[in-house]
Amino acid sequence: MPKKVTNEKLARMIKNGFDEVNDKIGGARNELKKDIKRVEKNLSKTEKNLSTDIGRVEKKLDAEVERHDEHDLKIKDHEDRIVIVEKKLERV
Numbered sequence: 001m002p003k004k005v006t007n008e009k010l011a012r013m014i015k016n017g018f019d020e021v022n023d024k025i026g027g028a029r030n031e032l033k034k035d036i037k038r039v040e041k042n043l044s045k046t047e048k049n050l051s052t053d054i055g056r057v058e059k060k061l062d063a064e065v066e067r068h069d070e071h072d073l074k075i076k077d078h079e080d081r082i083v084i085v086e087k088k089l090e091r092v
Contacts, residue, residue, distance in 0.1 A: 005013075
């Protein structure tokens, strides 16, 4: 004949089952929190590195633009001189 399970024993078994599931969920939640913190830390580090890299690239681009502007001024200066010389030659 099967054993009779009392309401108290059944309630205790259900409570123990819920407690076990709750513990597993709590453990998983804690692991997820750790994972999220680790990912956030890595993202912060990556963001900082990218920001630094962008700053370096901007400086290099600024320097290149400045060199380009200087070359443009030299070319314009040479063109102006050529025009002056051509006009003088036309008068001769």
